[in-house]
Amino acid sequence: MNYFYGFKKYAWIDKIWKSEFKAKDWDLIQFWEDFYLSLWKEVSFFEQYKYSIKIEKSDIVEKKILNKQALELLHRMVYQRYSTYKNVVKLFLPEEVEKLIDKKITKKTKFPIPLIKGDEGGSILKQTHLSQEGQTLIVFPDLRTLMNLTTEEFRNQKWVDTLLSTNTQSQKDKSWRNIKNGNTSIILATHSEIFQNYKDLKKIIIIRPHKRYYSNQKDPRYKTLDVVKKLSEIRDCDLEIIDT
Numbered sequence: 001m002n003y004f005y006g007f008k009k010y011a012w013i014d015k016i017w018k019s020e021f022k023a024k025d026w027d028l029i030q031f032w033e034d035f036y037l038s039l040w041k042e043v044s045f046f047e048q049y050k051y052s053i054k055i056e057k058s059d060i061v062e063k064k065i066l067n068k069q070a071l072e073l074l075h076r077m078v079y080q081r082y083s084t085y086k087n088v089v090k091l092f093l094p095e096e097v098e099k100l101i102d103k104k105i106t107k108k109t110k111f112p113i114p115l116i117k118g119d120e121g122g123s124i125l126k127q128t129h130l131s132q133e134g135q136t137l138i139v140f141p142d143l144r145t146l147m148n149l150t151t152e153e154f155r156n157q158k159w160v161d162t163l164l165s166t167n168t169q170s171q172k173d174k175s176w177r178n179i180k181n182g183n184t185s186i187i188l189a190t191h192s193e194i195f196q197n198y199k200d201l202k203k204i205i206i207i208r209p210h211k212r213y214y215s216n217q218k219d220p221r222y223k224t225l226d227v228v229k230k231l232s233e234i235r236d237c238d239l240e241i242i243d244t
Contacts, residue, residue: 003043004029004036004053005085007097011051014084016043021055028065028097029058035097037065037089044079061101066092069234070197076230083220091195091220100173128240130186134202135179137187139194139228141211146188149207159185163193191216191224194231203238204228210243 002023006015017036023029025040036055043049066074070092077088094100130136140146143164155162161175161184172193178184182199189196191214206228214224225241232239 002041003039003046003049004055005039005089006053007035007037007095009034009053010086011049011053013086014049015086015089016049017051017053018049019053019055021058023058023060024063026064026066026068026071028061028101029055030061031055031058035061037093039071039075042075043085044075066197070195072234073195073227073231077220077222077227081220081222087219091192092197094169094173096169099169100176128205128242131202131238134200134237135182135185135187135198136203136205137189137194137196137198137201137228139189139191139204139206139224141208141213142190145207146190150188155188157186159183161187163187163189163196165190165192194224194228198235201231201235201237203240204232205240205242207242208244209241 001018002021004017004019004021004023006017009015009017011017016039023038023040025038027038029036029038036058074088074092077083077091078085081088140149143166146162146164154160161178163172163175167175175184176196179187180197180199187196187198206225209225216222216224228239
């Protein structure tokens with residue numbers, strides 16, 4: 001028996017369905033008009049998911065839409081926060097996932113990371129060092145701090161992505177694709193946008209982690225510092241904390 005997350009179809013209070021249909025975990029499939037994320041054979045709080053759906057055939061829309069590490073964090077967010085998949089999946093994938101598919105980028109472009117002096121990138125880069133390979137995630141407590149500690153010139157580089165809750169869904173979908181493909185090397189993000197499908201995350205930098213903005217008050221409730229610590233563990237990458 002496998003478990004699937006249905007983006008449109010509810011099963012009681014959540015969107016988890018059981019099915020005998022065989023699909024690899026983290027594949028995205030389409031069955032009739034709905035899309036399903038394959039969670040494979042295990043989910044958190046499996047005993048409460050009793051609804052079944054008969055999937056006779058389907059189209060694989062995208063293989064491995066989430067990688068192993070992203071899926072591991074997704075399951076953990078449900079389990080540790082006593083939350084539901086419908087509240088956690090939307091941190092990782094948009095509810096209208098078909099629009100994300102439309103934004104699929106076929107061309108992969110790798111932008112090199114030049115050596116940056118502090119006065120070129122902003123005051124934040126005077127206090128830390130970016131990874132010169134893979135991807136670096138820098139987490140800020142709020143938009144104002146992000147803008148004050150980085151320069152506009154730095155944020156506008158092709159290899160930098162600025163992720164904000166105020167971005168349009170189209171902007172978020174484009175950023176999601178670039179991060180997954182490895183086109184983005186530096187990710188600047190506020191706390192709600194850290195749940196990305198990173199291609200090769202090598203370092204996480206969190207700025208002033210004890211600011212109140214880092215505590216998410218909506219389900220799933222979480223403290224950003226706890227999440228990035230687990231993210232660094234899952235991704236086997238460096239974590240730097242700047243509390244000044």
